[in-house]
Amino acid sequence: MIEITVVGAGLAGLTAALRLTERGYPVRVHERYPGAGGLARTVTIGGEPLEVFYHHIFTSDTAYVRLAQELGLDREIEWLPSxxxxxxxxxxxxxxxxxxxxxxxxxxxxxxxxxxxxxxxxxxxxxxxxxxxxxxxxxxxxxxxxxxxxxxxxxxxxxxxxxxxxxxxxxxxxxxxxxxxxxxxxSGMGERLGYMRGSFDRLTSALVDRVRGQGGTLHTGDPVQRIERDGDGFTVHTRSGRHRADLVLVAAPVP
Ligand SMILES: Cc1cc2nc3c(=O)[nH]c(=O)nc-3n(C[C@H](O)[C@H](O)[C@H](O)COP(=O)(O)OP(=O)(O)OC[C@H]3O[C@@H](n4cnc5c(N)ncnc54)[C@H](O)[C@@H]3O)c2cc1C
Missing domain, CATH: 1.10.3110 (protoporphyrinogen ix oxidase, domain 3)
Structure with a gap:
């Protein structure tokens, strides 16, 4: 079975890891920050998760709603008039x-x-x-x-x-x-925006749990520093060491 490394534990990287582990591939996700979520991550203030950047979803964000449904969280999205x-x-x-x-x-x-x-x-x-x-x-x-x-x-x-x-x-x-x-x-007069009760971090956490439950591993605080061709695959250099991967999926922003 080919081994896959995903760079970045934002929503794109975690969703890719979800789909790959579902199909039985061994996946390791590397994230440079101490926690997952990327731009949609939270910080804890006064015991409550607070989103680092403001977020809402549109009713047209059907892929997000479907993913939330799959993870049992669609009822936690509250649609409020903007x-x-x-x-x-x-x-x-x-x-x-x-x-x-x-x-x-x-x-x-x-x-x-x-x-x-x-x-x-x-x-x-x-x-x-x-x-x-x-x-x-x-x-x-x-x-x-x-x-x-x-x-x-x-x-x-x-x-x-x-x-x-x-x-x-x-x-x-x-x-x-x-x-x-x-x-x-x-009528074009009103708009509704969706917010996850308890922050969008709930979707991130559910993704992480599902990926782990399907055999994937998450390595936070361990950024990928270099990727080298190695025969048919790659050597991935991270802060903590290096490993071999048959495929590398980069879900990090272009520098
Ligand atoms: C202010 C603001 C408001 C926004 N509001 C909304 C909104 O209301 N609705 C909406 O749908 N979207 C919104 N967005 C956009 C949304 O946050 C992003 O589209 C989405 O989170 C991107 O996810 P991603 O996984 O593609 O990338 P990212 O979230 O950027 O994830 C990439 C991950 O890769 C990691 N990484 C980078 N380099 C390395 C490396 N070398 N090794 C390991 N890991 C690495 C990063 O730390 C990060 O965790 C907003 C964004 C901002 C900034």
Missing amino acids: RMGIWTGGRLWDFGTPGSLLRFRPLGLLDKVRFVTSTLRLQRATDAAPFEDVPASQWIRRHQGERVWESIWGPLFHQKFDRYADQVAMVWLWRKLYLRGRSRTR
Whole structure:
């Protein structure tokens, strides 16, 4: 039986390990951090797990819901109506419904019309090609106007991407809006977002338990430092030593 090493115990690495161990392959998962979960990991504060980064799922995230179902956790997902606010001009504005947009004074009527029509068009577009080679900052300025970029998108992009804010491809925003549009009710007026009771770490822990139960091993705090070709397979160098693998599946972000 071929031996497989998975690099990274985020959701991708653990789900790959789940599927491989299900099929009977010996799998060892290496994770550089002391715990599993990757970007969806938690820290414990006051005895409670707190997510390192904010997370929710959309109703369109059906693969996640199916996985939760498989692990007996789908009933633990709570679907709550979302609320949005935008901080601009020294105050917080309610945002995300037609009424709140009408009351949003930082934009004039023409800006609002351009914002709504172009966002609806984006949510309905199914072809990624027109958004591949253009930065979102440029696309938005051209189609929605400078004021929309300055008061709505610009601050969000700077918060999320910092110095790369002007370089993020429009395809990223298009896909976000496309998926988000599918998390809205049919009228388009309301949106529900899913949260796991007790944090998303519950899914990570269930994955780890299942992988271990199926014979896989998890090596946390033991990063992969080098992978070398070795005949038909590989030698995997980790902080604690080295081992041989027939296949290596890298589920870590590109540096
Ligand atoms: C602020 C923020 C908010 C987000 N909000 C949402 C949201 O609301 N909804 C949503 O669906 N997604 C959200 N995401 C995205 C989501 O967190 C990621 O898409 C998902 O967790 C990625 O999982 P992954 O397994 O592909 O990668 P990661 O979680 O990055 O896992 C990769 C793992 O590889 C490990 N690793 C790296 N190098 C090595 C090495 N050399 N050896 C061993 N291990 C290594 C890392 O430590 C990490 O644990 C958000 C992300 C961020 C940052």
